[in-house]
Amino acid sequence: MDPQDLENISTMLESEVQLREKIKERVVELDKKARTVTGLLNKVHSTPFNSLPKLTEPVTQTLLSCQPITAALAEIIPPNEFWRWKDMWSNSIRTLVFAAGFVEYLTFRKLITIDQVSERLELPPEDYLQGIISLVNELSRLAVNSVTMGNFDEPIKISLFVKDIFAGFSMLNLKNDILRRRFDSLKYDLKKVEEVVYDVSLRKLSSAPLDIEADVR
Amino acid sequence: MTDMDSATSPILEAFETFRVELDDYNDRRERLIKASRDATNLSKKVIFLLHRVVGEASAHEPAVGKRAAQRGREKLREVQNLFAKMSTELKGDRYWRYRWQVSPGIQEYTEALSFAHYLEHGTLITLKQVEESLSDTSGIPYFPMSASDYLLGVSDLMGELMRYAISSMSKRGGRQKAAEIGAFVRNCKADFEMFTPNVRDLRKKQFVTGQSLEKIEDANYAVVVRCSEFDLPPEMLDDIVSQTVSTVHGGGVDAASK
Numbered sequence: 001m002d003p004q005d006l007e008n009i010s011t012m013l014e015s016e017v018q019l020r021e022k023i024k025e026r027v028v029e030l031d032k033k034a035r036t037v038t039g040l041l042n043k044v045h046s047t048p049f050n051s052l053p054k055l056t057e058p059v060t061q062t063l064l065s066c067q068p069i070t071a072a073l074a075e076i077i078p079p080n081e082f083w084r085w086k087d088m089w090s091n092s093i094r095t096l097v098f099a100a101g102f103v104e105y106l107t108f109r110k111l112i113t114i115d116q117v118s119e120r121l122e123l124p125p126e127d128y129l130q131g132i133i134s135l136v137n138e139l140s141r142l143a144v145n146s147v148t149m150g151n152f153d154e155p156i157k158i159s160l161f162v163k164d165i166f167a168g169f170s171m172l173n174l175k176n177d178i179l180r181r182r183f184d185s186l187k188y189d190l191k192k193v194e195e196v197v198y199d200v201s202l203r204k205l206s207s208a209p210l211d212i213e214a215d216v217r
Numbered sequence: 218m219t220d221m222d223s224a225t226s227p228i229l230e231a232f233e234t235f236r237v238e239l240d241d242y243n244d245r246r247e248r249l250i251k252a253s254r255d256a257t258n259l260s261k262k263v264i265f266l267l268h269r270v271v272g273e274a275s276a277h278e279p280a281v282g283k284r285a286a287q288r289g290r291e292k293l294r295e296v297q298n299l300f301a302k303m304s305t306e307l308k309g310d311r312y313w314r315y316r317w318q319v320s321p322g323i324q325e326y327t328e329a330l331s332f333a334h335y336l337e338h339g340t341l342i343t344l345k346q347v348e349e350s351l352s353d354t355s356g357i358p359y360f361p362m363s364a365s366d367y368l369l370g371v372s373d374l375m376g377e378l379m380r381y382a383i384s385s386m387s388k389r390g391g392r393q394k395a396a397e398i399g400a401f402v403r404n405c406k407a408d409f410e411m412f413t414p415n416v417r418d419l420r421k422k423q424f425v426t427g428q429s430l431e432k433i434e435d436a437n438y439a440v441v442v443r444c445s446e447f448d449l450p451p452e453m454l455d456d457i458v459s460q461t462v463s464t465v466h467g468g469g470v471d472a473a474s475k
Contacts (some may be wrong), residue, residue, distance in 0.1 A: 001408040005343040013415040083314035125235045168232030
């Protein structure tokens with residue numbers, strides 16, 4: 001091997017290693033935030049709806065505190081190399097998208113937009129969509145648990161919301177990849193929510209049963 | 218999911234955008250996989266061509282390697298044109314997004330080019346030289362040549378060199394050549410070793426290179442042991458060998474390319 005080339009390649013690989021370590025440091029921080037928010041959001045399932053703001057407030061704060069981290073990440077990634085490194089933080093980002101989406105739903109009963117979550121760091125649709133699938137997974141749980149807590153209207157709201165999202169996903173031409181497999185899991189969530197809605201409306205527990213009638217397909 | 222919904226729901230509107238983006242991504246991905254496969258196939262053909270040209274020669278002369286390299290380079294131009302076409306799909310950050318799709322083609326091309334280079338110069342092509350061969354007329358690379366594609370590509374060259382060394386054995390000057398190749402492969406393997414922690418799959422390649430190297434070494438050993446039975450100068454041995462080969466194979470041309 002040409003000695004000069006040997007050295008060039010060593011330098012190239014060496015700087016790659018250094019950059020990877022720098023990114024890793026940030027990702028560890030991001031990961032910690034992601035774990036904090038999932039931990040907090042777990043309590044949604046046992047928190048009465050009127051005390052939810054007390055729960056979502058610290059989540060929002062933690063999410064906001066991610067901004068300097070993602071900004072720092074955006075800073076250290078060399079131009080055009082976003083895709084080279086993004087796998088390192090995709091998992092944490094998806095969790096954060098899920099958390100932000102959950103708070104948005106609990107506060108406004110709305111789907112968080114990709115623009116709302118991708119302020120600091122480029123967010124590919126795949127990652128956003130995966131976060132949204134996690135949200136649906138979690139909402140199907142919430143449908144069950146809100147009934148347990150005596151909130152009979154929530155499953156109906158969730159049902160409408162989840163059906164809209166499902167309709168959205170159905171529009172995509174998904175390849176046989178992770179997104180596809182996770183999309184397939186949505187069907188089970190949908191079914192679970194529908195069963196709860198069925199139980200609630202059969203017993204006339206909900207005050208808003210007509211809404212679903214209108215949405216029955 | 219009715220038409221009325223899609224006109225009103227902001228959710229569906231957003232998903233409309235995602236559909237366009239995902240389709241664009243998937244289509245481009247497919248195109249690049251196909252193009253990369255074409256580049257791989259063409260490069261493989263060049264490697265066969267190189268083996269054939271040096272195999273058809275009855276002796277080892279620098280001119281043979283040069284001629285082979287020239288013919289190989291002509292063919293490699295087709296591959297370079299393929300990469301030139303692909304480069305428009307790999308602009309900016311897209312190269313890194315689709316690198317797993319294009320890297321097999323780049324590696325096979327590197328292998329073919331490095332083989333031609335070795336036949337002509339007897340040295341290992343540098344990363345820079347590979348990159349230069351994949352640049353436009355003003356010298357701007359079609360995409361960044363990664364150290365990993367380079368190292369994995371030239372690692373595959375070691376296997377070709379093993380084949381080349383073994384099939385050369387029976388030719389005039391072939392035993393000398395095989396010894397040279399053995400030394401070359403040994404040096405390369407040693408040089409590559411330091412990169413194994415930082416290049417995915419390089420360790421596997423190093424293992425295969427080790428096997429190739431052993432084959433060359435065993436063949437060289439057999440030659441030394443057998444030669445010691447004849448107390449003759451190497452040129453005379455060459456004569457005896459080529460005579461034997463031509464009587465056995467009726468020409469000796471095919472023997473090496475088998």
